[in-house]
Amino acid sequence: MTSVATDTTKAPKTSRDWDMAAIAPFIALALLLVLGYFANPNFVSIANLSNVVTRSAFIAIIALGATYVMTAGGLDLSVGSMLAFVASLMIMFMNSGSIADPMLMLLAAMGVALALGAACGLANGLITTVGRIEPFIATLGTMGIYRGLTYWLSQGGAITVRDRDLLTLYRPFYSGSLLGVPVPIIVILVTTAICAFILYRTRYGRHVTAVGSNEDVAKYSGISINRVRTITYVIQGLCVGVAVLLYVPRLGSTSATTGSFWELQAITAVVVGGTALRGGVGRVWGTVCGAIILEVVGNILLLSNFVSEYLIQALQGAIIIIAMLVQRSLMRK
Amino acid sequence: MRRRTFGIAAAALAASVAIAPSFALAQDKKVTIGVSIPAADHGWTAGVVFHAERVAKLLMKEHPGLNVIVKTSPDAASQANAVQDLAVQGLDALVILPNDPDQLVNSIKDVKDKGTFVALVDRAPSVNDSTIRDLYVAGNNPALGQVAGEYIKKNTPDAQVVVIRGLPIPIDQQRQDGFDKGIAGSKVKILDRQFGNWSRDDAFKVMQDFLTKHPKIDVVWCQDDDMAVGVLEAIAQAKRTDIKYVVGGAGSKDMVKKVMDGDKMIPVDVLYPPAMVATAMELTAGNFFDKVPVSGTYILDATLVTKDNAKNFYFADSPF
Numbered sequence: 092m093t094s095v096a097t098d099t100t101k102a103p104k105t106s107r108d109w110d111m112a113a114i115a116p117f118i119a120l121a122l123l124l125v126l127g128y129f130a131n132p133n134f135v136s137i138a139n140l141s142n143v144v145t146r147s148a149f150i151a152i153i154a155l156g157a158t159y160v161m162t163a164g165g166l167d168l169s170v171g172s173m174l175a176f177v178a179s180l181m182i183m184f185m186n187s188g189s190i191a192d193p194m195l196m197l198l199a200a201m202g203v204a205l206a207l208g209a210a211c212g213l214a215n216g217l218i219t220t221v222g223r224i225e226p227f228i229a230t231l232g233t234m235g236i237y238r239g240l241t242y243w244l245s246q247g248g249a250i251t252v253r254d255r256d257l258l259t260l261y262r263p264f265y266s267g268s269l270l271g272v273p274v275p276i277i278v279i280l281v282t283t284a285i286c287a288f289i290l291y292r293t294r295y296g297r298h299v300t301a302v303g304s305n306e307d308v309a310k311y312s313g314i315s316i317n318r319v320r321t322i323t324y325v326i327q328g329l330c331v332g333v334a335v336l337l338y339v340p341r342l343g344s345t346s347a348t349t350g351s352f353w354e355l356q357a358i359t360a361v362v363v364g365g366t367a368l369r370g371g372v373g374r375v376w377g378t379v380c381g382a383i384i385l386e387v388v389g390n391i392l393l394l395s396n397f398v399s400e401y402l403i404q405a406l407q408g409a410i411i412i413i414a415m416l417v418q419r420s421l422m423r424k
Numbered sequence: 425m426r427r428r429t430f431g432i433a434a435a436a437l438a439a440s441v442a443i444a445p446s447f448a449l450a451q452d453k454k455v456t457i458g459v460s461i462p463a464a465d466h467g468w469t470a471g472v473v474f475h476a477e478r479v480a481k482l483l484m485k486e487h488p489g490l491n492v493i494v495k496t497s498p499d500a501a502s503q504a505n506a507v508q509d510l511a512v513q514g515l516d517a518l519v520i521l522p523n524d525p526d527q528l529v530n531s532i533k534d535v536k537d538k539g540t541f542v543a544l545v546d547r548a549p550s551v552n553d554s555t556i557r558d559l560y561v562a563g564n565n566p567a568l569g570q571v572a573g574e575y576i577k578k579n580t581p582d583a584q585v586v587v588i589r590g591l592p593i594p595i596d597q598q599r600q601d602g603f604d605k606g607i608a609g610s611k612v613k614i615l616d617r618q619f620g621n622w623s624r625d626d627a628f629k630v631m632q633d634f635l636t637k638h639p640k641i642d643v644v645w646c647q648d649d650d651m652a653v654g655v656l657e658a659i660a661q662a663k664r665t666d667i668k669y670v671v672g673g674a675g676s677k678d679m680v681k682k683v684m685d686g687d688k689m690i691p692v693d694v695l696y697p698p699a700m701v702a703t704a705m706e707l708t709a710g711n712f713f714d715k716v717p718v719s720g721t722y723i724l725d726a727t728l729v730t731k732d733n734a735k736n737f738y739f740a741d742s743p744f
Binding site (some may be wrong): 094136138139142247248249342344348393394402 | 470622
């Protein structure tokens with residue numbers, strides 16, 4: 092729960108964020124934690140909570156990129172497939188054995204993953220801006236492309252890191268911890284801090300919000316809308332790249348189901364976190380909170396003994412809607 | 425008159441061309457078998473595609489007159505189109521593993537009504553009789569559960585077991601019922617059952633939560649080798665030593681390899697082989713070339729893969 096503690100202390104830093112709408116997701120999360128305690132006392136154990144936050148890393152980091160895209164009024168449905176595609180290529184690069192030294196190989200592979208992520212994001216960005224295709228359709232198209240290419244690369248099976256030593260070297264990046272905090276949680280915090288800084292403290296960040304809130308006004312203010320939007324997709328791609336860096340060491344392999352439906356989870360996390368689906372308002376820390384909420388809901392339902400395994404999805408949907416209603420009612424006050 | 429002779433000559437020529445291949449037929453019977461299977465969208469179907477293509481090559485080498493066309497389709501609707509496309513090319517036999525059998529019943533029936541030999545694999549529609557197929561080859565879902573249950577009952581008679589299910593669909597239920605039958609009358613206790621959606625990542629999550637929820641777990645039955653990957657990782661990360669072993673299912677090369685190597689966590693695997701599509705293809709070819717009677721229903725055993733027989737089920741080149 093380290094991240095939540097940090098969240099609330101960090102929130103006041105950005106003055107415009109210090110309002111009910113911004114802290115509503117954290118209140119919803121706090122209520123869920125109480126509910127979780129009643130479902131199963133093990134829920135509040137440090138081990139479980141750190142498991143849950145660690146697990147939320149993939150969706151949280153992808154959703155950070157989605158926060159940019161959606162704040163600027165765009166949408167990216169391709170992220171789940173993109174993650175599978177980039178992760179598969181990264182593993183194939185690691186298997187190619189083109190660099191003998193394992194440490195150098197690992198660093199090069201990580202660089203490859205980030206570069207590929209950015210390139211995939213750039214493709215999305217250019218198709219929507221230069222190609223002037225609705226982002227929903229454009230990224231639905233690339234979602235199919237990235238997923239299909241993943242199937243093709245793996246022939247439908249799994250792509251696995253063959254070099255055991257390389258995997259042993261890489262594994263701590265997901266399962267290790269620094270000063271008692273699991274590495275993925277640190278990665279979430281650092282990535283979120285960078286994303287928050289760029290969105291709230293730089294000129295580019297303000298342009299992103301401006302483009303999303305009123306395209307015409309932004310255009311007449313001299314902002315290059317296409318450039319701003321395209322870069323949001325590149326940031327999204329980079330975030331997918333970072334998520335890949337954490338995904339690959341966990342199981343050391345990708346399969347055809349890798350990342351399926353993660354785009355929907357990422358979009359849900361962004362919206363639960365308080366970012367407007369229509370653009371113009373971006374809440375970076377809220378997004379992370381949203382991703383943790385999604386993971387916590389699943390965790391509580393599994394730990395509780397009184398929910399039939401057939402009903403879990405229905406309750407998951409219901410709890411997310413209730414969490415949103417709680418937020419809405421807080422905002423009206 | 426001149427035109428007339430030309431006409432006769434042309435007819436004679438045409439006739440000789442038409443007869444020529446039928447001479448060849450006498451030596452090499454010409455048979456076309458269409459194979460329609462789901463696209464490789466997860467490990468098991470990837471195995472189906474691999475074995476269909478592997479055996480198609482073997483069969484064509486063995487029988488020079490045989491042409492095998494393998495077509496993959498991502499969903500039931502496109503598979504219906506693929507079946508039509510195959511039928512247009514003039515099929516003698518259709519081997520089909522349907523994405524969704526009930527949606528494809530009519531397409532299969534159309535082919536069958538033309539007198540084509542139909543072999544149905546794995547997934548059967550609600551009406552599964554000689555009106556829609558000549559041959560039915562399938563794995564044994566209840567036995568997949570039962571064999572796993574019996575193994576657990578025999579080796580760890582008072583084990584506390586957690587179960588990871590696939591998706592809420594009939595074959596998953598059959599496996600669960602089989603498992604319950606397998607452990608019936610023993611002290612094996614099921615602590616929990618949850619869905620892992622036949623996905624490694626979801627199985628990882630479910631297993632992590634099981635480990636939090638239950639302080640002592642002896643055995644994990646996850647009935648699928650893909651999910652076993654996530655389960656093993658969750659156990660390793662939690663550094664829990666109470667889990668004695670994990671039983672998967674299907675017969676993926678990674679898990680069969682672990683069995684072969686004597687991995688303590690994966691002592692056995694239960695077979696639900698994607699290669700069953702190849703069984704159907706071989707039998708179909710036998711029907712045409714060897715004139716052996718093959719019509720009927722073939723249920724393959726859910727063989728228990730142990731260290732001793734594992735090498736028979738290991739395909740190093742397979743994607744699954």
